[in-house]
Amino acid sequence: MTDPPLVVARGLTKRFGDFVAVDGIDFEVERGEAFGLLGPNGAGKSSTMRMIATVSPPSAGTLQVLGHDPATDGPTIRAQLGVVPQQDNLDLELTVRDNLWVYGRYFDMPRATLRGRIDELLEFAQLGERANHMVEPLSGGMKRRLTIARALINEPVLLLLDEPTTGLDPQARHVLWDRLYRLRRAGTTLVITTHYMEEAEQLCDRLVVMDKGRVVAMGTPQALITEHSTREVLELRFGDDAEQAVAVGKIVDLADRLEELPDRVLLYTDDADRALGTVHDRGVRPDSALSRRSSLEDVFLRLTGRTLVDE
C-alpha cells in the first residue's frame, strides 16, 4: 500500500464574481514530492495555493488536504501546514527572533520547545547573527529566508511556497534553492508555484503547467520536455522584422517546428548545431545564434502559444 496523497483536487474551481480564476482542475500531491504549479501571472496558481492553505473556500469541486476537508477542518489542516505567501508578511516592528516567537505561539507551541526550535531555524535560515535585529532593514533574501523559517516553526508535513524567489537577485535565489533542497531531502512535501521555468526544473519532481485557470499538462519536467518539445532549440535573432520574415522563408523546413517571436526565431530540432550549419549554408546571416537544450519554457510556448515571463 502506498501512502494516500496529501492533496487531492477534483474539478477544483475558484470564481470571483464573473471571473474564473481556477477552472475545474484535477491533481494530486504525493507525500515526499516537490510538486510545482508552473504558469504565467494570472494563471490561477496563487488562487489554487490559497485554497490548499484553507484561506479561500473553493467555489466548486472537491479538495482534500492532509485527509481533511478545508471547509470544516481548517485549523486541523493549518496546524500541519507551512505557508510561505507571495508577499512577505513579517511583522516589521518585531525582531527576527520575535517574529518566529509570535508565529510559534499562534500554533500554541510550549515556550520551552519554541526556544530550541527558533535556534535551529535561525541556523537553517542563516540568520543567527541577526536574531535580535529588527526585520525592516533586512535584505529581500533574508526576509524571504525568515518567512520560510517561520513557516517551518511547526515542523509542517506540507510546505506551500507561493513564488518563493520572485524579486530576488540570482545569488539570493540560489541560496534559497539550496535551503529548499535540504527540506526536500529531509522528507518535507513541497508545493511550489513559480513562473520561472528554471526554478521549476531545479526544484520540482513533478508539476502541472497552468494557463488561464486550467491545467494544460502534467508530468516530470523531463517527461514534459520529451513529450512536448524537441531535444534542442536553435534561437536566431535578426536585425529587423523584414529580415526575419525573409530568413524564416528560407529555413522553415530545417526544424520539426518553428516559432516566430517578436524578437527571435526558435527552431525545434534534435541537433541545433547541424541546423545552424545548414542555416549558414543557405546564406542566412542572423545577428546572433544560440543552440541550447529544450526547457519548460518551450513546453509552455508549445502548449499555449505564449511565453511564460512577460518580456
Next chain:
Amino acid sequence: MNAGALRVVEVEARAYRRTWRGSVFSSLLAPLLYLLAMGVGLGTLVDRGPQTDALAGLDYVAFLAPALLTASSMQTAASEATWPVMAGIKWRGTYAAALSTPVRVGELVAGLAMWNTVRVLMTAMAFGIVGVLLGAIDAGRLPALVGVALLVGAATSAPLLAYTASVKDAPGLSHLYRYGIVPAFLFSGTFFPVDQLPDWASVVAAVVPLWHGVELARYAALGLPPAWHPVAHGGVLLGWAAAGAALATGRFRRRMTP
C-alpha cells in the same frame, strides 16, 4: 475559541512591549494637559461667569474630568481599532500570517477586541490617576468610572473593527475621524451639556455611544442623575458592542478569506 483569541492578545502585547514607555507617558501627559488647559484654564473663566444650573453647581473641572476620561477612552478604542487594524489587514499583512496558523477568523477578531479593551483600561487608569492627583476625580468612585470607560470602549471598538475591515484603505479611516470620531468627541456632552445645543442635536447625540458614556460617567463619578435611566444608557452601549461584534467577524472573513 478562546485559546486562539488569547494567543492573539499575547502577540499584540509582545508587539506593544516595544513602545509601551512612550505610550504610557503620553497616556499620562494627555489628561494632565487637557485638565490643566480646559479644566483649570478655561474652567476659571467658566466658574467666574454668570451662574447657570447647566453645570449642576459643580466646578467646571469636576464637571469635565469624568466625561473627558470617557471621551479619551473612546479615542483610544477608536485609534486601536482603525490604523493598526488596517495595517494588519492590508499594509503589513500580519493578520494573513496569523490566519495561516490554526487561529480562526473569529478568534482573531475576539483577540483584537480583547487587546483593545486592555488598551482602553490603560488609558482610563492613567487618566483616572492624573484626575485623582489633580483633585478632579474622587478616588473612591474611580472603579465605577473605569467600568463605564470600558463599556464605551467596547461600544466603540466592536463596530469600528467591522468598519475598518469594510473600507478599502486609509481614506475610509480619515473620513471616519473627520465625520465621526472628532464630532463625537466635541459634541457628546463632554465639554458642555448637549442641551446647550439646538434640540435636534440631542436627538443625534442619543445615537452616539459617547453621549451615553458621558451621562453614565457623571452618574458614576458625581452621582449626577443621567438623562435616561442608567440601565437604558448601558443597554444602548451594550447594543452597539453586540451589533459590532456580530458584524465584525463576517466582515473580517469576507476581507481576509475571499
